[in-house]
Amino acid sequence: xxxxxxxLGPVRARTRRRSEWLDRLFLRPACGVxxxxxxxxxxxxxxxxxVGETLSAGFSRLLLALPAALVARLPSGAPEWLRSLLREGxxxxxxxxxxxxxxxxxxxxxxxxxxxxxxxxxxxxLADPLLRRFGLRGDAVTPLLLGFGCSxxxxxxxxxxxxxxxxxxxxxxxxxxxxxxRMPLCLTVADCCFPGAGWMVCGAVWLFSGLCFLGFCAxxxxxxxxxxxxxxxxxxxRWRLPAPxxxxxxxxxxxxxxxxxxxxxxxxxxxxxWLLSSFRPGQAAPVAPGQSLLAALGGAMxxxxxxxxxxxxxxxxxxxxxxxxxxxxxSTLGVLLGGGARPLSEAIAASGLLTPASALSLLVFYTLYxxxxxTVAVLGRGQRRWLxxxxxxxxxxxxxxxxxxxx
Numbered sequence: 001x002x003x004x005x006x007x008l009g010p011v012r013a014r015t016r017r018r019s020e021w022l023d024r025l026f027l028r029p030a031c032g033v034x035x036x037x038x039x040x041x042x043x044x045x046x047x048x049x050x051v052g053e054t055l056s057a058g059f060s061r062l063l064l065a066l067p068a069a070l071v072a073r074l075p076s077g078a079p080e081w082l083r084s085l086l087r088e089g090x091x092x093x094x095x096x097x098x099x100x101x102x103x104x105x106x107x108x109x110x111x112x113x114x115x116x117x118x119x120x121x122x123x124x125x126l127a128d129p130l131l132r133r134f135g136l137r138g139d140a141v142t143p144l145l146l147g148f149g150c151s152x153x154x155x156x157x158x159x160x161x162x163x164x165x166x167x168x169x170x171x172x173x174x175x176x177x178x179x180x181x182r183m184p185l186c187l188t189v190a191d192c193c194f195p196g197a198g199w200m201v202c203g204a205v206w207l208f209s210g211l212c213f214l215g216f217c218a219x220x221x222x223x224x225x226x227x228x229x230x231x232x233x234x235x236x237x238r239w240r241l242p243a244p245x246x247x248x249x250x251x252x253x254x255x256x257x258x259x260x261x262x263x264x265x266x267x268x269x270x271x272x273x274w275l276l277s278s279f280r281p282g283q284a285a286p287v288a289p290g291q292s293l294l295a296a297l298g299g300a301m302x303x304x305x306x307x308x309x310x311x312x313x314x315x316x317x318x319x320x321x322x323x324x325x326x327x328x329x330x331s332t333l334g335v336l337l338g339g340g341a342r343p344l345s346e347a348i349a350a351s352g353l354l355t356p357a358s359a360l361s362l363l364v365f366y367t368l369y370x371x372x373x374x375t376v377a378v379l380g381r382g383q384r385r386w387l388x389x390x391x392x393x394x395x396x397x398x399x400x401x402x403x404x405x406x407x
Contacts, residue, residue: 019239026122036123043110044206048187048199052103056187060099060343067091081286085274092344093270093331098259099343100184105255107180111149112250116242120145125236134214135221137163140170144210147177149254151375154179172383173216175371176390178209180258181326185318186363188330192345193359201363209367216389269321269328273335277317289314289336308365308398309358319366326372357405361398368394 026032046052071086114120120141128138139161147154154174161167178186186205190198276294278286289295290313298313301320305311310319314336322329330344337347348354354362368390376384 022239023122023236026119027126029126032122032126036126040207041203043107044203045199047103047106047110048202048206050199052106052199053191055102055106056100057343059102060095063098064091064095067095081278084278084286085271088274088335090267090270092334092337093273094267095334097184097266097327097331097334100187101255101259103187104180104183104258105251107183108149108251108254109247111145112247113242114145116240116246116250118237118239121236131214134218135169136166136214136217137161140166143170143174144177144213147174147179147213148206148210149180150257151175151177151179151371152378155375155378168380168383169217169220171379172220172386173213173390175375175379176209176213176216176368178206178367179326181372182367184327185322185330185333185366188333188345188348189354189359189362192348193354193356205363205367208364212368212390212393216393219389220386266325266327266331269325270331270335273317273321273328273332277336294336307402308395309355309361309402310365310398312353314353315362319369322366322372323370324373329366357402360405361402364401365394365398368397 026035067086068091071083071091074083074086114123124138124141126138127141131138131140140158143154143157143161146157151174154177155171158167158171158174161170183202183206186202187198190201194201273294276297277289277292280287280291280293280296294317295313297320298315298317301316302311302313305316305319310316314333317336318329318332321332333348334344337344337351337353370387370391371379376387
């Protein structure tokens with residue numbers, strides 16, 4: 001036993017010294033902040049850049065090849081409406097969303113690695129003095145990072161925050177953070193309208209939404225911003241390499257959650273959108289999308305969106321669907337543009353639906369305008385009263401971006 005203790009002693013000492021050195025590095029603002037910013041920049045590049053794009057393109061081809069071939073081999077006597085439902089309603093809707101699973105899996109992987117390594121706890125302590133200037137505390141970092149994955153657990157996570165006013169403020173505005181469900185539409189639009197720079201555009205939108213969250217919190221903080229900052233007192237976990245099994249389990253859980261929504265809720269939305277875009281009341285035969293009930297609904301909303309460059313009824317219909325579920329906005333465009341087995345970015349480019357100016361406006365407005373129905377359901381009554389602030393800000397900012405971009 002004494003021999004084992006003598007062997008373990010130096011190992012523990014080296015581990016303790018290494019941990020202390022890492023803490024001094026990451027907890028010192030002059031070093032920790034630049035290192036964390038570089039880390040986030042690397043995550044954005046790998047997720048939204050060439051690596052993520054290659055994985056997404058390959059997965060999309062594998063995902064859609066067999067279903068497209070089966071649809072093409074339907075018996076010649078099969079009704080045309082069935083072909084249209086399967087091609088535009090199912091492949092164009094659900095397929096457009098599921099094709100982004102590799103990029104989302106990368107994002108979930110990096111989020112889990114930050115948390116399991118112990119780095120997230122250091123960022124929480126490092127960010128505490130800064131976040132107090134916005135009426136928050138260091139423990140708001142966890143809901144903020146969760147918000148980039150999904151707004152629902154982010155809102156629920158705020159219930160564990162210690163300060164009541166900071167907790168209320170964080171839950172109220174964390175839905176403004178660009179969740180993973182918004183990323184597929186942002187990536188599609190960016191790849192279509194800004195070829196070669198899509199990852200930078202999406203990264204800017206991603207970070208911009210976090211800054212908007214802080215801005216909304218500061219706007220409503222009042223005196224809380226001037227409270228004297230105190231050291232974040234929560235104990236720090238030890239540094240460790242994330243266990244592969246734990247990483248894989250966390251990523252798989254989040255991917256299955258997203259795919260479950262896309263496979264169930266988004267399938268329902270896609271079929272509903274196909275029905276609304278193919279029929280109109282009092283007429284049993286299919287009609288052109290421009291003459292459908294969905295066109296009428298989108299057309300009624302389009303004049304409100306015309307000043308920000310989004311006056312096409314198809315975009316208005318996609319934004320309406322996005323209120324139910326953010327993934328539904330992309331699937332709606334997939335149905336209306338008949339993406340089928342080809343990439344939706346190609347269908348958008350061929351339609352002439354967006355210019356670079358209107359694309360920027362859409363990215364800004366869609367990122368901030370309104371949370372999904374599931375998020376609204378978990379918000380408290382007092383928190384829902386503030387949903388107007390991101391909506392008005394999104395509209396005004398989209399108007400400004402559209403005009404300054406030459407729209």
